[in-house]
Amino acid sequence: MTRTIKTQVCIIGAGPSGLLLSQLLANAGIDTVVLDRKDRAYIEGRIRAGVLEQGTVTALEEAGVAERLHREGIPHDGFELAFDGARHRIDLAGLTGKSVMVYGQTEVTKDLFDKRFAQGQQFFFNVEDVTPHALKSGAPQVSFTHEGEDITVSCDYVAGCDGYHGVSRQAIPKDVLKTFERVYPFGWLGIMVDQPPVNHELIYANHQRGFALASMRSETRSRYYIQCDLSDSVEEWSDDRFWEEFATRLGPDAAANLQTGASFEKSIAPLRSFVAEPMRYGNLFLAGDAAHIVPPTGAKGLNLAVADVRLLARGLIEHYAGNDAHLDAYSQTVLARVWKVERFSWQLSTLMHQFPENSPFEARMQKAEFEYLASSEAASRSIAENYVGLPLE
Incomplete structure (x- = not known):
């Protein structure tokens, strides 16, 4: 026997x-049910991004979950680009009047979970066989199995926030859905270490041996990456090998401040650019990685998802107040911004990585682009405007 639950939005x-x-939505009095194929501990434990745009910070403030962020987050007014040892600082505050905040996605997730549980949000974790139904009707449903029980959620709208491998995008018919993809011929090997960051701001480095990124999660915890082959395995990269390669790519000046140690997390992530269109099908809305993926070079994954959610929340809130204008325009509005962010992430990835297919001509083009950035305030401002976050629309 199937149990039926009614709500306004099934997430x-x-x-x-x-x-x-x-x-x-809860802040506006709109009821939701949230389900996930994993449990809370797994979701909270995923290591992800750590650079938040001002718009993301604003969204977390609006949600009422920014108290710890402001207490523990690290404001950054700039970051550095390095190219074969030469370094150029992008002055975010000076060029745009804005900054970014370093605060781990894991911490954002914990803050949101704490708030939602405190307010009695209805969750279903470890669900199986999730299937959206009747999406073109005025009464869509989502069926799933939870702890051996068959459950159907009857709702007004379905929000697909279930990532690249989730079921939501797959529920859009193939003759409706269009996808666009660029798979990069390398990955990022990332480690986490409890040591102070090598620099007080992020450093993105292009070295002839490959890309490197010096990032952080706090004043005592660092997150470092190097470009690696897709065929590499974590087991091939001892901590000692990583530190030697990372220091070489970072350059002697920056590496002079590097404090090494035993890593407590190490993983390899592939890079891709991906967009699915449209982001609405009937009463199903896609948001975040369910609809688009960006390479992590520009620190845009979480920020892009948050922008989607802000626009979707606005549309739903206004719908229940009697105005459908923004909800009807959701897909078109969001995709216009998504493609601009994809362009920036692709541009920065192309500039800062060593591509195996590149000829000496492409290598010189990378160098010329870096030198132009270093000499042109207008070019640096363009990078800065994209990095701190484009307007919502």
Whole structure:
């Protein structure tokens, strides 16, 4: 026998985008049910991004979950680009009047979970066989199995916040859905270490041996990456090998401040650019990684998802107040911004990585682009405007 639950919005996916959407809607008195194929501990433990745009900070403030962020987050007014040892600082504050905040996605997720549980949000974790139904009707449903029980959620709308491998995008018919993809011929090997960051701001480095990124999660915890082959395995990279390669790519000046140690997390992530169109099908809305993926070079993944959620929340809130204008325009509005962010992430990735297919001509083009950035305030301002976050629309 199937149990039926009624709600206004069924949210598939309890990552930060699904949690934020449920919180913004709850603040407006809109009821939601949130389900995920994993449990809370797994979701909170995923190591992800750590650079938040001002718009993301604003969204978390609107959600009422920014107290710890402001207490523990690290404001950054700039970052550095390095090219074969030469360094150029992008002065975010000076060029745009804005800054970014370093605060781990894991912490954002914990803050949102704490708030949603405190307010009695209805969650279903470890669900199986999630299937959206009747999406073109005025009464869509989502069926799933939870702890051996068959459950159907009857709702007004379904929000697909379940990531690249989720079921939401797959529910859009193939003759409706269009996808666009660029798979990069390398990955990022990332480690986490409890040592102070090598620099007080992020450093993105292009070295002839490959890309490197010096990032952080706090004043005592660092997150470092190097470009690696897709065929590499974590087991091939001892900590000692990583530190030697990372220091070489970072350059002697920056590496002079590097404090090494035993890593407590090490993983390899592939890079891709991906966009699915449209982001609405009937009464199903896609948000975040369910609809688009960006390479992590520009620190845009979480920020892009949050922008989606802010626009979707606005549309839903206005719908229940009697105005459908923004909800009807959701897909078109969001995709216009998504493609601009994809362009920036692709541009920065192309500039800062060594591509195996590049000829000496492409290598010289990378160098010329860096030298132009270093000599042109207008070019640096363009990078800065994209990095701190484009307007919502």
